[in-house]
Amino acid sequence: MKGALAIMVGAALILLLATLTLVVLPYLQMSAEQVPPDLKPYTQQQQRGRQLYIANGCVYCHSQQPRDPGLAPGDRDRGWGRPSVPGDYAYDQPHLLGTMRTGPDLFNVGARLPSIDWQLLHLYNPRTVYEDSIMPSYPFLFRHVDKAEAGDRVVYLQASFGPESGQIVATDDALALAEYLLALDHTYPAPTLPKADAPKE
Amino acid sequence: MTPTIAILLIITFVLSTVGLLLLIWSIANNQFSHGQKAARSIFSPGEEGHSEDPARPADPSFTGDNTAQAAAIDARWTADQSSRTAVLAWLSSSIFWLVLGSFFGLVASIKMHLPEFLVTSEFLTFGRVRPAHLNTVVYGWASMAGIGATLFLIPRLFKTSLAGGKYAVMGSVIWNIGLVLGLGAITLGLSDGQEWLEFPWQIDILFVIGGGLCAIPLLLTAANRQVEHLYVTSWYLMAALVWFPILFLIANMPFTFPGASGATVNWWFAHNVLGLWVTPIGIGIAYYMIPKILGKPIISYQLSLIGFWSLALFYSQVGIHHLIGGPIPTWLVTLSIVHSVMMSIPVITVAINHHGTMMGNFGRLKDSPTLRFVWIGALMYTVASLQGSMAALRSVNVITHFTHYTIAHAHLGMYAFLSFILFGAVYFIMPRLTNWEWPWRGLISLHFWLVSVGIVIYVVSLSIAGWKQGVALLDATVPFIDIVRMTMPALQARTIGGALMTLGHLVFAFHFVAMLMHRGIGNQQPTLFRSAIKETT
Numbered sequence: 001m002k003g004a005l006a007i008m009v010g011a012a013l014i015l016l017l018a019t020l021t022l023v024v025l026p027y028l029q030m031s032a033e034q035v036p037p038d039l040k041p042y043t044q045q046q047q048r049g050r051q052l053y054i055a056n057g058c059v060y061c062h063s064q065q066p067r068d069p070g071l072a073p074g075d076r077d078r079g080w081g082r083p084s085v086p087g088d089y090a091y092d093q094p095h096l097l098g099t100m101r102t103g104p105d106l107f108n109v110g111a112r113l114p115s116i117d118w119q120l121l122h123l124y125n126p127r128t129v130y131e132d133s134i135m136p137s138y139p140f141l142f143r144h145v146d147k148a149e150a151g152d153r154v155v156y157l158q159a160s161f162g163p164e165s166g167q168i169v170a171t172d173d174a175l176a177l178a179e180y181l182l183a184l185d186h187t188y189p190a191p192t193l194p195k196a197d198a199p200k201e
Numbered sequence: 202m203t204p205t206i207a208i209l210l211i212i213t214f215v216l217s218t219v220g221l222l223l224l225i226w227s228i229a230n231n232q233f234s235h236g237q238k239a240a241r242s243i244f245s246p247g248e249e250g251h252s253e254d255p256a257r258p259a260d261p262s263f264t265g266d267n268t269a270q271a272a273a274i275d276a277r278w279t280a281d282q283s284s285r286t287a288v289l290a291w292l293s294s295s296i297f298w299l300v301l302g303s304f305f306g307l308v309a310s311i312k313m314h315l316p317e318f319l320v321t322s323e324f325l326t327f328g329r330v331r332p333a334h335l336n337t338v339v340y341g342w343a344s345m346a347g348i349g350a351t352l353f354l355i356p357r358l359f360k361t362s363l364a365g366g367k368y369a370v371m372g373s374v375i376w377n378i379g380l381v382l383g384l385g386a387i388t389l390g391l392s393d394g395q396e397w398l399e400f401p402w403q404i405d406i407l408f409v410i411g412g413g414l415c416a417i418p419l420l421l422t423a424a425n426r427q428v429e430h431l432y433v434t435s436w437y438l439m440a441a442l443v444w445f446p447i448l449f450l451i452a453n454m455p456f457t458f459p460g461a462s463g464a465t466v467n468w469w470f471a472h473n474v475l476g477l478w479v480t481p482i483g484i485g486i487a488y489y490m491i492p493k494i495l496g497k498p499i500i501s502y503q504l505s506l507i508g509f510w511s512l513a514l515f516y517s518q519v520g521i522h523h524l525i526g527g528p529i530p531t532w533l534v535t536l537s538i539v540h541s542v543m544m545s546i547p548v549i550t551v552a553i554n555h556h557g558t559m560m561g562n563f564g565r566l567k568d569s570p571t572l573r574f575v576w577i578g579a580l581m582y583t584v585a586s587l588q589g590s591m592a593a594l595r596s597v598n599v600i601t602h603f604t605h606y607t608i609a610h611a612h613l614g615m616y617a618f619l620s621f622i623l624f625g626a627v628y629f630i631m632p633r634l635t636n637w638e639w640p641w642r643g644l645i646s647l648h649f650w651l652v653s654v655g656i657v658i659y660v661v662s663l664s665i666a667g668w669k670q671g672v673a674l675l676d677a678t679v680p681f682i683d684i685v686r687m688t689m690p691a692l693q694a695r696t697i698g699g700a701l702m703t704l705g706h707l708v709f710a711f712h713f714v715a716m717l718m719h720r721g722i723g724n725q726q727p728t729l730f731r732s733a734i735k736e737t738t
Contacts, residue, residue, distance in 0.1 A: 003430075003431050004423040004426070004431060004435075004439060006226070007431070007436050007439055007440060008439050008440065008443045010223055010226075010510075010513075011439070011440035011443050011444060011513055012443050012444075012447065013219065014219065014513045014514055014517055015443075015444055015447055015448070015473075015477065015513075015517055016447075017212075017215065017216055017219065017517075018469075018473075018517035018518045019447075019451060019469075020212065021212050021518060021536065022465060022469040022517075022518055022520060022521060022533070022536075022537075023451065023458075023465065023466050023469055025208065025212075025533075026462050026465045026529065026530065026533050027458060027462040027465075027466075029530055030460070030461050030462040030465075030529070030530070031459070031462060033461075052390075054392055054394035055328075055329075055390030055391070055392060056323070056326055056328040056329065056390065057326070057327065057328020057329055057331060057332060057392070058328060059328075059394070059396070060327070060328055060331050060332070060396075061327075061328075063603055065524075065526075065527050065528060067526030067527070067599075068526060071525075071526050071595065071599055072526055072599050072674075072675055073675065073677070074674050074675040074676060074677050077677030078677045078681070083526075083528070084527075084528040085528050086460060086461035086462070086528050086529065088461075088528065089459075089460030089461045089463075089464075089528065090459070090460055091460075092459065092460045092463075093456070093459045093460070093463070094393065094394040094395050094463050094467075095395070095459075095460055095461060095463040095464040095467065096394065097461075097464045097524070097527060097528075098603075099396065099523055099602070099603060099607065100603055100604075100607075100608075101603035101604065101674060102313070102605075102685075104681050126316070127316075130682050132682055132685060132686050133316070133682070133685065134313060134314065134316045134685055134689075134692075135316060136312060136316050136317075136320050136326055136327050136328075137316070137317065137320050138323075138326070139320065139321055140321065140322065140323040140326075
């Protein structure tokens, strides 16, 4: 039993050390980071939209972390924004950094595509905007009504994408998700950005 | 930055000291001098030189040349039977989840190139099917099959009966309930939102309990063990069973790690699930199956111990290479890159042992199903790991990060390495547990070729497309939608590869069920890929 126990204790100790370096230390360092003064907390509606972003797995195709142009210039040149800093994520729980770019980075999509009508149209059916988009449609976030009532947000579709009769209106969920996307605007300067912000050219 | 660097130096120092102490401990306890004697501890007296290959008993199994040897073989039979219920509970569940997970994967793959496929239901939207696939195959198939194989190997390695098997059976029930609830939660849109950690934390408690219940038979059996030396497989298996609960518990603590530090915990966990959970199980199984089937010990026992401790030291710190270029401290990324490259040490030591032991015996691949699956799995471990070390380098990662290349790499590891070894293990274990032959050898071949061709199509097409995608992403003059168009053929090829793999799993599951129902012929006629006309060993 002695040998078996020694192996298990040794294995656990090594993992605890790794936990110290990869979990505890970064946590201590990053929680001490300054929160950018221009970063606004999410409103209740935006937070609800964020939950929909999680529930429908947007993170599996969209990242929220432009890289340093010194490393990957494409991120800046595509207009995805300055490199993100830990403080930018102060109100993000859980994080949605993402590891896949089947679709573009969304860290500044609110600044890049600030029209809520565009966002709703694109969510209803991405192919109304980009013919070859492979993003799924989200018809379940919209309602098909005969006639929109006062206060309904109508999605204006080209005839070929619209229903044969009646109108498509956004549900509260669709509006919340669109509001969250519009809130993704981190174009303010990052006070803590090291070197990278200085002109590189 | 100075305090950070100082802390880093201290940690590095502590780490190396611990490594050194472990080494000294190993030497002081004669872990090294036992050497090849320990490597032989998996054979019963007189068995060395005789192949044990239940899926291929062409030559009659070794039954001992004298009463003492025969008694040892009998004792092993008793040990095998002692774990029967527990192992069958975990393995049968795992195969159910494998089939279900394959269909999730296939649907997700089709949706990638036919975005209007099954689009009206929110429960089947891509963003829910994809995490359902990952969680089903990781926690349902790989983890459950891995635990099943572990429960089978532990009594064999300790040369005693499995004690407390009923706890493991209870564990499998709780684990299955956790999977049903967790997948239900993802489908209903109640995901926790982080990759590999989608199950809501309340449900995660079930996995901690279910896994913890498996630790009881492990400890009880270890306490009863009848062997002087612990064979290297048991090192890996014991460590894996210690690591996983710790990892899973820390990473799932709710409301603890906000924002960017949440991302470091997320990827520290996700890569450790691979490195400290499924990898040790896979390597451990290969360390047992290869020498057992060949009837000869691994070539260097010393190397295997170095491989074990270096895996523990290095693999536990590689996770942050998933965040290269991300909003986290540079020292942290560098630390993970360094460890990723250092991983080549355990990988090469394991490769020398696995492939070196195979030297001169490659002919056996022709007719042994277990050896074929396990050795190809071991080979793919070498390939996937070296590829992973490369992809952690900044210059390579800047291209491969955020692309399909990473998806291909993940499948090379989880499938071509791990799942192949698990397939091989199931082919070895089942005849021993059920005292029955695999009914149709043609089905084993069919399974092998379907999944092999499938994974080759999968990995090759996505690796190439992913690389091109990564290069194009760096060049902002290429419009994004053009990159999407460019990857289309690979996404379609992936569906073909995935469909072949799914078909293979259906064949495998059918054969498994037929085995449980005692179809086909009984336990006298060998099951081989080819007819056993001559036996040359």
